[in-house]
Amino acid sequence: MTPETADSAQQDLLDATKRQLGKVPNLYATLVQSPAALRGYLALRDSLLGGVLNERQREQLALLTAQENDCDYCVAAHSMRGARLLKMSPEELQETRHAHDADPHTDAILGLASDLIENRGRVGDEALAKARAAGVTDAELAETVAHVALNVLSNYFNHLAQPDLDFPAAPALDAGAR
Secondary structure (H helix, E strand, O other), X not given: OOOOOOOHHHHHXXXXXXXXXXXXXXXXXXXOOOHHHHHHHHHHHHHHOOOOOOHHHHHHHHHHHHHHOXXXXXXXXXXXXXXXXXXXXXXXXXXXXXXXXXXXXXXXXXXXXXXXXHOOOOOOHHHHXXXXXXXXXXXXXXXXXXXXXXXHHHHHHHHHHOOOOOOOOOOOOOOOOO
């Protein structure tokens, strides 16, 4: 999608995205083919920004979901965001991609999200018990599901549309046990 080919609804969304992010990522420039799809994606994303999960946890969920779904575009985007905006080290980014974090509470959220993705929403008793024992609240459980859903949407769309990567490629995932 280029400014020359965008209709007014598409251009309004692209302009709003550029004002908010400073640029229009290729994911958005492609998803705007359906303004309804992009509006829905942005509405859920914007709503979750005001939730109980902190910025780092939200970014970690996006990175983990991208990793679990083999979405190179989103792994690159969220690795860059984690490093630049949240000052996550390369080791922390790798640990997130393996569904781990040094903080037991966040580790439980990531473990639950990984279980959720792997089992298509059917979370195992062990993962749920670990999350509860780590103090994960009902609100955090609900938002974890919502963040996974949001990121699955972008991952799957990227698989379908294959937009050009407009972020630095992420390093390969280090081998490691989950």
